[in-house]
Amino acid sequence: MATSRLPDMRDTSAAWQAFVLAVNLRFQNELQKLHFLAIWQPLAEYVKAAEPVALAFEVLQADNDPCNIMVYERYVSREAYEGTHRTSPAFLHFKTAMAALPFKVELVGQSFLETNIGFML
Numbered sequence: 001m002a003t004s005r006l007p008d009m010r011d012t013s014a015a016w017q018a019f020v021l022a023v024n025l026r027f028q029n030e031l032q033k034l035h036f037l038a039i040w041q042p043l044a045e046y047v048k049a050a051e052p053v054a055l056a057f058e059v060l061q062a063d064n065d066p067c068n069i070m071v072y073e074r075y076v077s078r079e080a081y082e083g084t085h086r087t088s089p090a091f092l093h094f095k096t097a098m099a100a101l102p103f104k105v106e107l108v109g110q111s112f113l114e115t116n117i118g119f120m121l
Contacts, residue, residue: 019081021073023109039097046090053080
């Protein structure tokens with residue numbers, strides 16, 4: 001039986017670069033943020049249960065602004081993000097729900113490739 005093997009996260013000699021997506025979302029009020037989080041939570045639960053290619057999938061709350069959050073996603077590769085995550089039924093449902101929000105979300109995102117200088121657990 002073939003098994004898929006994830007890279008050793010502590011092996012700094014590994015010739016792979018994790019793919020990271022960081023998206024900052026700014027809401028006009030906390031009620032809007034809570035509405036977003038209600039849409040986000042089922043996706044996060046799905047990713048944790050069904051996407052072993054996801055190394056991290058987290059919402060970060062600004063410590064000085066309750067209406068400012070960051071979504072931090074980390075995958076074994078860009079291909080894992082594009083091929084596994086973005087085509088999943090849970091992501092497609094999330095995308096549809098986001099498009100139907102009755103308010104505008106200020107959103108700024110950037111993708112990154114890790115350099116393997118330093119470490120991340």
